[in-house]
Amino acid sequence: MRIRKIRPGEAAPAVELARTLGLDYPGLESDPLWVAEEGGRPIGLVALKKHPDCLELCALGVDPDFRGKGVARALVEALMDKAPGDVHLATIIPRFFEGCGFHIIKDAIPATFPAKRETSWCEGCPQERCMVMLRTRQ
Ligand SMILES: CC(C)(COP(=O)(O)OP(=O)(O)OC[C@H]1O[C@@H](n2cnc3c(N)ncnc32)[C@H](O)[C@@H]1OP(=O)(O)O)[C@@H](O)C(=O)NCCC(=O)NCCS
Numbered sequence: 001m002r003i004r005k006i007r008p009g010e011a012a013p014a015v016e017l018a019r020t021l022g023l024d025y026p027g028l029e030s031d032p033l034w035v036a037e038e039g040g041r042p043i044g045l046v047a048l049k050k051h052p053d054c055l056e057l058c059a060l061g062v063d064p065d066f067r068g069k070g071v072a073r074a075l076v077e078a079l080m081d082k083a084p085g086d087v088h089l090a091t092i093i094p095r096f097f098e099g100c101g102f103h104i105i106k107d108a109i110p111a112t113f114p115a116k117r118e119t120s121w122c123e124g125c126p127q128e129r130c131m132v133m134l135r136t137r138q
Pocket of ligand 1: 021059060061062063066067068069070071072073074090091092093095096099
């Protein structure tokens with residue numbers, strides 16, 4: 001398994017994987033993207049979205065056949081290694097992200113997150129389980 005940041009113009013296979021996993025969003029192909037590859041094909045991805053008020057880790061997903069092998073954690077570390085600042089995210093699986101060094105925040109939540117919940121981005125996700133989390137850059 002190899003993890004790498006993909007170059008502009010190379011995003012199509014990763015975007016297709018995101019679509020398969022239900023994690024794609026408008027503009028995903030233009031955001032910085034990291035992929036985990038096996039045999040030259042993407043088996044996992046994660047994106048970093050730059051909002052006016054924060055950086056957000058988005059679209060973390062791993063092909064079901066490759067889960068439970070540390071692929072997602074390795075993708076998070078690759079992103080954090082290059083992120084140009086603190087990183088926020090919103091998730092319904094906070095235990096997973098606590099294992100990756102994030103902590104739940106209740107105060108100082110960037111306006112991006114409550115604003116997103118008013119859009120189709122959050123459709124179908126149980127909002128009462130959605131936590132905003134932060135990992136500060138070392
Ligand atoms: C969540 C997901 C990305 C995990 O991918 P993965 O490659 O299997 O995760 P890893 O193997 O790196 O797991 C790292 C650790 O997190 C734990 N973990 C994995 N999935 C978890 C979950 N859903 N909840 C809590 N902990 C989880 C693992 O047990 C492992 O712990 P360990 O190191 O103590 O053994 C993957 O299941 C997935 O793609 N799910 C669908 C998309 C999704 O929910 N994305 C997150 C959106 S916010």
